[in-house]
Amino acid sequence: MTILEIIQRSTDYLQRHGVPAPRLQAECLLAHVLKQKRLQLYLQFDRPVPEPALEQMRQLLRRRAAREPLQHLVGTAAFADFELLTTPQALIPRPETELLLEHAGRWLAGRLASAAGPLPQILDWGTGTGCLAIGLARQFPAAQVTAVDVSAEALALARLNADKNGVSGRIEFVESDGLAALPADRRFDLVVANPPYIPSAEIEQLEPEVREHDPRLALDGGPDGLRFYRRLAVECPPFLAAGGTLWLELGHGQAAAVCQIFESHGWRVMALEQDYQRIERVLGVERHTVPPPVQR
Ligand SMILES: C[S@@+](CC[C@H](N)C(=O)[O-])C[C@H]1O[C@@H](n2cnc3c(N)ncnc32)[C@H](O)[C@@H]1O
CATH class of the missing domain: 1.10.8 (Helicase, Ruva Protein; domain 3)
Incomplete structure (x- = not known):
């Protein structure tokens, strides 16, 4: 043939x-x-x-x-301008997340251009394949990047991907439920997060490639999909450096509710960006109050 x-x-x-x-x-x-x-x-x-x-x-x-995903069959996925290994242990990176990388990276580039300071500190919450941590480490060679995930399997894959992309020396991988395992005195200039945001009951209606092959831990955002935005709004402030910002990916139709969550916890919306389907997909927020001390 x-x-x-x-x-x-x-x-x-x-x-x-x-x-x-x-x-x-x-x-x-x-x-x-x-x-x-x-x-x-x-x-x-x-x-x-x-x-x-x-x-x-x-x-x-x-x-x-x-309905096994193409990326699992060929073993890799393209993300931004680099390639990642993919396995069923971590979410296959999505094009929407490239947009989060782009906006968060643009903000940090602007900040670095306008003020000299110590090495930028970046945190990637829920790193999965490591796509955001690696993308930012590639874009900012002077930055120190910390990547956390509650999944040890995802972190193992993210480490391989950092190695594959030549940035493993500049990313610290930490197994952690949220930020709990980070030292209380760590401060970050930029935090990025693409948290699980699918409402639990909707997971069964997703395409088989997603519901059967992406880890549930990477999808399930609790009953209304907003569980991790609430946690981030409360848990992030003690870890932000002065003038630091948090950039988030949003699920379809979640923008108003997520903005409301952050505003009610002393954050200010800086940017709300649409994807190519005109869905509000990326939210940038900053604090307008002095960060409270870490409470454990
Ligand atoms: C939607 S996936 C995003 C993965 C990757 N950042 C991306 O954009 O492709 C969410 C990630 O958050 C991780 N996660 C879920 N609950 C967590 C928690 N409590 N603390 C830290 N990470 C968590 C999951 O293991 C998963 O890797």
């Missing part, structure tokens, strides 16, 4: 199994099997594919038809 025939048959097969964007998925899987870039396939449509590669493709197609 030729490359074009395999793409056509695979597309039909994935379509029959209800997989979204079946042609793109078929091309990505075949490119992975043949160790080529996807667009290179277009230059070789008539090339015959040897049997071992065909057999590997059949196996991957069966798994994709059973």
